[in-house]
Amino acid sequence: MIEAIIVFSIFALLLGLVLGFSAKKFKVKGNPLVEQINSILPQTQCGQCTYAGCKPYAEAIAKGEAKINQCPPGGQEGVDALAELLNVDTLPLNEEHGETKPKHVVEIDEELCIGCTLCIQACPVDAILGASKVMTTVIASECTGCDLCIPVCPVDCIYLIDLKPSMDEYVPNMEKVTNV
Amino acid sequence: MSKHDFRGGVLIENPYPLNQLSVVEVPPPKKAIYLLKQREGASAKPKVKVGQKVKVGQVIAVSNNDYCVPMHSSISGVVSAIDDQPIAHSSGLKVPSISIESDGKDDWISLKGCGEEVDKCTPDEIIEKIRNAGIVGMGGAGFPAHVKIKGAQGAKTIIINATECDPATLCDDALMRKYPEEIIKGIEVLMYACQSQKAIIAVEEDKVDAIIKLNQTIKNKNICVEAVPIKYSTGAEKLLIKLLLDKVIPTGSFASSSGVLCQNIATVKAIYDAVVIGKPLVSRIVTVNGSALKNPSNYEVRIGSSFSDIVKKSKPSANPHEIRVGGMMMGVDVPDKNYSICKITSSIIVDEIKIKQKESACIRCSKCNEVCPINLLPQQLFWFCKSDNTKKASSYDLQDCIECGCCSYVCPSHIPLVEYFQYGKALVKKELREQELAAKSRERYEFKEFRLDRIKQERDKMMAEKKAALKAKMAKEKDNKAKIAEALKRVNDKKK
Ligand code: SF4
Ligand code: SF4
Ligand code: SF4
Numbered sequence: 001m002i003e004a005i006i007v008f009s010i011f012a013l014l015l016g017l018v019l020g021f022s023a024k025k026f027k028v029k030g031n032p033l034v035e036q037i038n039s040i041l042p043q044t045q046c047g048q049c050t051y052a053g054c055k056p057y058a059e060a061i062a063k064g065e066a067k068i069n070q071c072p073p074g075g076q077e078g079v080d081a082l083a084e085l086l087n088v089d090t091l092p093l094n095e096e097h098g099e100t101k102p103k104h105v106v107e108i109d110e111e112l113c114i115g116c117t118l119c120i121q122a123c124p125v126d127a128i129l130g131a132s133k134v135m136t137t138v139i140a141s142e143c144t145g146c147d148l149c150i151p152v153c154p155v156d157c158i159y160l161i162d163l164k165p166s167m168d169e170y171v172p173n174m175e176k177v178t179n180v
Numbered sequence: 181m182s183k184h185d186f187r188g189g190v191l192i193e194n195p196y197p198l199n200q201l202s203v204v205e206v207p208p209p210k211k212a213i214y215l216l217k218q219r220e221g222a223s224a225k226p227k228v229k230v231g232q233k234v235k236v237g238q239v240i241a242v243s244n245n246d247y248c249v250p251m252h253s254s255i256s257g258v259v260s261a262i263d264d265q266p267i268a269h270s271s272g273l274k275v276p277s278i279s280i281e282s283d284g285k286d287d288w289i290s291l292k293g294c295g296e297e298v299d300k301c302t303p304d305e306i307i308e309k310i311r312n313a314g315i316v317g318m319g320g321a322g323f324p325a326h327v328k329i330k331g332a333q334g335a336k337t338i339i340i341n342a343t344e345c346d347p348a349t350l351c352d353d354a355l356m357r358k359y360p361e362e363i364i365k366g367i368e369v370l371m372y373a374c375q376s377q378k379a380i381i382a383v384e385e386d387k388v389d390a391i392i393k394l395n396q397t398i399k400n401k402n403i404c405v406e407a408v409p410i411k412y413s414t415g416a417e418k419l420l421i422k423l424l425l426d427k428v429i430p431t432g433s434f435a436s437s438s439g440v441l442c443q444n445i446a447t448v449k450a451i452y453d454a455v456v457i458g459k460p461l462v463s464r465i466v467t468v469n470g471s472a473l474k475n476p477s478n479y480e481v482r483i484g485s486s487f488s489d490i491v492k493k494s495k496p497s498a499n500p501h502e503i504r505v506g507g508m509m510m511g512v513d514v515p516d517k518n519y520s521i522c523k524i525t526s527s528i529i530v531d532e533i534k535i536k537q538k539e540s541a542c543i544r545c546s547k548c549n550e551v552c553p554i555n556l557l558p559q560q561l562f563w564f565c566k567s568d569n570t571k572k573a574s575s576y577d578l579q580d581c582i583e584c585g586c587c588s589y590v591c592p593s594h595i596p597l598v599e600y601f602q603y604g605k606a607l608v609k610k611e612l613r614e615q616e617l618a619a620k621s622r623e624r625y626e627f628k629e630f631r632l633d634r635i636k637q638e639r640d641k642m643m644a645e646k647k648a649a650l651k652a653k654m655a656k657e658k659d660n661k662a663k664i665a666e667a668l669k670r671v672n673d674k675k676k
Pocket of ligand 2: 551552553554555556557558580581582583584585586587588597598601
């Protein structure tokens with residue numbers, strides 16, 4: 001039963017993606033400055049910048065309505081990159097919007113999940129699969145770690161999990177190498 | 181003697197020559213640990229359960245990813261654990277593994293090979309056999325042999341890499357002395373599988389005995405041994421091709437696209453075992469060498485054996501040691517001996533602790549530039565990597581660095597240049613990964629917006645249609661009511 005639902009959901013999603021792509025392909029390209037700003041933003045889509053996602057924030061920056069230091073996932077590096085692109089002085093990251101957390105994803109405790117689908121609606125990137133009254137699950141590879149699904153869960157069954165360090169993603173620590 | 185050369189490289193004398201080159205056969209260990217991920221990329225998934233009995237040669241882990249070969253048990257016994265165990269890699273991480281406790285019997289599965297008449301099998305069948313035997317490049321890179329061979333179908337020339345240029349590693353030398361017949365037959369199998377016309381075995385010129393043995397064994401006029409000069413990093417695939425064939429393989433392309441297949445000699449022996457006998461890859465020769473050992477030697481060991489068991493046989497001193505795996509130049513330092521032998525473990529070097537020279541400032545002597553066999557500018561790359569300037573480093577071809585370590589070796593300031601380059605490459609990879617992830621998230625975000633918009637439009641359309649239908653219905657009802665009223669009126673009128 002559950003497998004069937006998952007399979008069908010994936011199928012539906014794939015079909016949807018195809019539709020989505022064709023829709024995008026034939027759409028007229030937006031404002032190039034917005035695109036450039038958006039390409040620097042980390043695409044976590046967490047809304048901590050007070051906008052509904054990275055693109056709306058990019059639009060606000062382009063219009064001069066928002067400061068460049070409101071994106072915690074992008075960190076100070078992101079602010080600096082925006083400053084360079086826009087040719088303005090850089091600012092320290094505004095801590096009111098939150099702190100830069102290490103990369104992570106979330107996981108749903110499938111035993112506790114009641115299938116209310118609230119998290120599915122909250123997920124900005126459709127990374128949660130499921131349907132009404134059945135167990136829901138997170139596609140880890142699509143999860144941006146925006147954490148928007150965590151507060152909406154009525155039974156608190158969504159947890160942060162740190163990404164396990166892997167050999168493929170290993171970056172040596174140069175301090176260790178040179179300090180011996 | 182080869183007629184060509186490549187620029188750069190360094191002459192390094194073997195600091196620990198082995199006085200005896202025979203191979204010591206090590207009996208199957210009491211316990212073996214098989215690491216299911218031995219290089220970057222996918223890892224094999226266990227096919228056995230804890231408590232299950234297995235025989236030697238039985239498949240214990242598989243993957244449907246073509247770049248990940250199956251793993252076989254190298255001892256007979258019982259699966260005792262399936263968990264994460266440390267791998268001899270600079271990251272110090274653990275990877276998925278299977279542990280097996282021996283029953284002391286060395287009980288094998290029944291082996292079925294093609295036999296000596298290999299041409300009874302088709303090339304495709306042979307390649308499949310190589311994959312199923314779990315063979316990867318045994319020189320150190322660990323790239324799946326069948327993928328390389330498939331990509332090199334029709335390659336005119338096969339180069340068998342037996343240069344073993346890393347100074348303290350001598351396992352291939354030992355292999356050539358012990359198994360010349362198997363090696364030559366393995367080469368013929370490879371030539372048949374790729375339909376190639378010629379094979380060159382490249383051996384360093386000082387390995388005289390090995391060269392004589394091979395020459396005595398060769399009966400096929402299309403196979404020859406070429407003695408190459410002793411120069412470090414000759415064994416790097418592209419350099420060897422340049423040296424033997426004077427062919428330059430362009431950046432970013434593979435030797436196979438130039439009609440050349442390069443295979444390590446130990447891999448060729450494994451191919452013989454797999455195709456002719458039907459025996460999977462369950463053992464290899466490992467050089468155990470270094471200043472802290474009384475009896476350095478070559479050991480033929482089962483995959484999964486523990487480092488410390490093997491090192492013990494060479495009688496290490498009682499002092500603390502420095503341990504390096506995979507070669508003096510190309511290898512990695514590891515903190516202890518708690519590892520198990522992988523398919524790619526060519527050597528374990530156990531040294532007395534040396535005082536590490538402290539890194540000092542670059543004096544711009546440009547010695548590093550002179551020795552770089554790839555013609556890079558290590559001195560520049562160093563600055564870029566040190567300052568995390570990946571863009572600049574990439575524009576100076578950081579990706580082409582083969583991490584041979586010639587530059588670090590000659591640097592009078594003891595700058596660990598290769599480590600900086602490995603760091604820089606890892607940073608580039610990380611940036612690429614993040615960009616990919618961001619692009620994917622952006623697409624999915626935009627798609628969700630599009631989806632919500634579409635749902636809204638559909639709902640609006642549905643509502644509008646419903647409204648229209650209702651209106652029409654109401655109008656019709658009104659019409660009907662009027663008609664009824666009219667009829668009633670007529671009836672009433674008649675009655676009057
Ligand atoms: S704060 Fe979140 S939504 Fe805003 S730009 Fe940064 S990642 Fe995107
Ligand atoms: S830059 Fe890379 S390829 Fe060149 S010598 Fe140094 S390690 Fe070898
Ligand atoms: S060899 Fe060392 S000191 Fe000389 S130029 Fe290269 S990095 Fe600098």
